[in-house]
Amino acid sequence: MKAVAIMFPSREVRVLDVPEPRLHSPTQVKVRTLEVGVCGTDQDILKGHHGTAPKGEDHLVLGHECLGEVMEVGAHVQGLKPGDLVVPRVRRPCPHTHCPACRHGHPDFCVTGDYTERGIKGAHGFCSEHFVEDAAYLHKADDSLRGVAVLTEPLTIAEKGLRELSHIQSRLPWKVSPGKALVLGAGPVAQLGVMALMRAGFDVTVYSRSPKPNEKAAASEAVGAPYISSKEVTVEALRKQLGGVDVIYEATGASKVAFDSLQVLEENGVLIFTGVPGREEPLELQGDQVLGQLVLGNRVMFGTVNAADSDFREALEDLARFRAKWPGKVEALITQRHPPSEFAKVVEAKGGIKHVISFQEHAR
Numbered sequence: 001m002k003a004v005a006i007m008f009p010s011r012e013v014r015v016l017d018v019p020e021p022r023l024h025s026p027t028q029v030k031v032r033t034l035e036v037g038v039c040g041t042d043q044d045i046l047k048g049h050h051g052t053a054p055k056g057e058d059h060l061v062l063g064h065e066c067l068g069e070v071m072e073v074g075a076h077v078q079g080l081k082p083g084d085l086v087v088p089r090v091r092r093p094c095p096h097t098h099c100p101a102c103r104h105g106h107p108d109f110c111v112t113g114d115y116t117e118r119g120i121k122g123a124h125g126f127c128s129e130h131f132v133e134d135a136a137y138l139h140k141a142d143d144s145l146r147g148v149a150v151l152t153e154p155l156t157i158a159e160k161g162l163r164e165l166s167h168i169q170s171r172l173p174w175k176v177s178p179g180k181a182l183v184l185g186a187g188p189v190a191q192l193g194v195m196a197l198m199r200a201g202f203d204v205t206v207y208s209r210s211p212k213p214n215e216k217a218a219a220s221e222a223v224g225a226p227y228i229s230s231k232e233v234t235v236e237a238l239r240k241q242l243g244g245v246d247v248i249y250e251a252t253g254a255s256k257v258a259f260d261s262l263q264v265l266e267e268n269g270v271l272i273f274t275g276v277p278g279r280e281e282p283l284e285l286q287g288d289q290v291l292g293q294l295v296l297g298n299r300v301m302f303g304t305v306n307a308a309d310s311d312f313r314e315a316l317e318d319l320a321r322f323r324a325k326w327p328g329k330v331e332a333l334i335t336q337r338h339p340p341s342e343f344a345k346v347v348e349a350k351g352g353i354k355h356v357i358s359f360q361e362h363a364r
């Protein structure tokens with residue numbers, strides 16, 4: 001069986017011939033990989049910022065955003081049968097008895113850092129013809145989502161963020177109506193965040209680097225979220241134009257624009273960080289001003305990573321809702337499909353919105 005892997009320590013990406021995976025327990029499921037999404041995390045793995053092989057091995061099979069089709073189920077598996085579409089979760093709990101998060105089924109909040117992540121940290125990913133996974137980590141996707149369900153994992157970032165947002169805003173002693181939201185960035189996580197925020201009732205504006213016209217701006221405006229370029233409109237001017245927003249959803253990993261955007265956040269507003277910073281550029285920050293904005297306006301900033309069981313279920317339901325609300329627009333976020341052998345090239349690809357590795361079109 002073919003698998004796309006990164007070799008250690010060379011960090012070279014290769015297509016390997018690996019043994020066919022088999023069921024080892026009655027709760028496992030064998031899955032045929034259909035599609036694997038490529039994202040900034042893969043880029044970070046190739047650059048050496050992330051990525052570790054399973055213990056004792058010299059390579060890591062890549063791929064953490066996946067859609068597959070069930071081939072075979074163990075004797076104790078319920079609710080899944082051959083032919084069903086499935087999306088796997090990424091993170092697996094750490095082994096420590098003292099980790100409250102993992103022991104409560106929430107490895108996304110793991111406190112020890114000893115979790116594993118398929119395709120990222122200590123466990124092989126899904127970029128292989130087939131893989132085996134415990135049924136507990138698989139989510140059934142409706143057949144109608146065949147063309148978009150590979151976007152489930154990046155959408156779970158927004159689902160978890162919105163879930164945390166609603167917990168935080170329950171601090172306010174009145175029913176908070178959605179109001180205005182600003183999305184920083186226009187990549188796939190941002191675009192899916194736009195849809196999730198709009199679905200939740202927010203009036204959404206996108207603020208990103210490239211001036212219009214460009215395909216990311218077109219994608220957000222196609223679902224009704226105006227796009228403003230940070231090269232053309234300063235944060236101060238944005239504040240005047242929008243008059244302040246209730247939620248900022250950051251999906252760039254660029255710390256300067258993230259902290260600057262606090263100027264646009266209303267009293268009691270919430271800034272959600274989802275981008276992982278990569279450039280390590282020094283940041284000049286008016287610390288007292290930031291502290292003042294937080295304290296004197298009851299503003300909250302929080303970071304969020306990975307997602308839980310319920311976020312995957314919610315994301316799959318939302319993909320169906322998005323398709324009904326904006327026909328063709330979710331599909332349009334996947335701008336290119338490539339064969340598995342091009343993984344390394346795809347990671348470096350410029351342009352487009354979401355790039356996906358397709359096993360169906362190319363490998364069979």
Ligand SMILES: [Zn+2]
Pocket residue numbers: 038039040041042064065154
């Ligand atoms: Zn990803």
Ligand SMILES: [Zn+2]
Pocket residue numbers: 093094095096099101102103107109110111112113114115
């Ligand atoms: Zn843990």
